């Protein structure tokens with residue numbers, strides 16, 4: 001499996017660390033909305049298909065990336081820097097499904 | 098200045114080794130730069146950091162990911178978004194940058210004692226490095242001056258191409274001897290010389 005880092009180019013998956021589901025929305029630290037916290041910690045879409053994910057290029061430039069990976073085929077259909085771009089990726093996936 | 102000890106010393110054996118009857122195709126050496134710095138720009142300050150590198154070191158960095166330049170004495174390359182490695186044969190580069198890279202531009206980290214610089218040169222340099230790192234070493238994909246961040250067995254390495262068949266590899270000082278030994282073993286089958 002290759003992930004294309006927007007800085008380094010295509011690299012083997014061994015250079016990357018999975019940082020979790022990219023669909024999670026963390027409540028404000030001061031939030032007392034237990035349902036929101038519960039959803040952040042436990043609720044997952046678990047799709048059979050395209051999935052928003054956060055990966056870190058830990059064995060390269062160390063940037064955090066948002067990646068759309070197909071959970072059936074491991075095909076990476078998009079990747080970009082997580083900084084400032086994370087919500088855009090989620091929006092793309094929501095409009096697609 | 099105090100003479101800096103090389104971490105490679107117990108395994109550093111000048112001369113020809115391995116299968117060199119048909120000629121030496123790899124030359125390994127330690128470049129021992131006096132200064133190895135990591136410079137990082139805050140988001141949006143990349144251009145100002147690059148012009149600071151030009152101001153202090155006289156190195157004009159090309160735009161683009163992994164872009165770099167080496168003049169034989171000093172070298173610089175991008176290794177991550179907004180981050181650059183800058184190297185000088187002489188000591189004291191960190192204090193030269195400290196006054197120019199102000200806190201609103203970014204940060205200066207002196208890694209001179211934390212990294213070891215190993216040079217691999219020769220017609221088989223690409224071929225030997227391809228045994229270690231899963232990146233494209235061909236000249237069109239990895240031009241002279243450019244830098245790459247990658248790993249060898251989970252150990253981080255930065256590589257700058259400083260010639261058509263020459264690469265400088267920056268590894269953690271604590272891992273340098275083990276990496277050096279591996280590099281020697283990998284070079285045995287083509288014949289190598291340690292200088």
Ligand SMILES: [Zn+2]
Nearest residue numbers: 005008057061
């Ligand atoms: Zn990267």
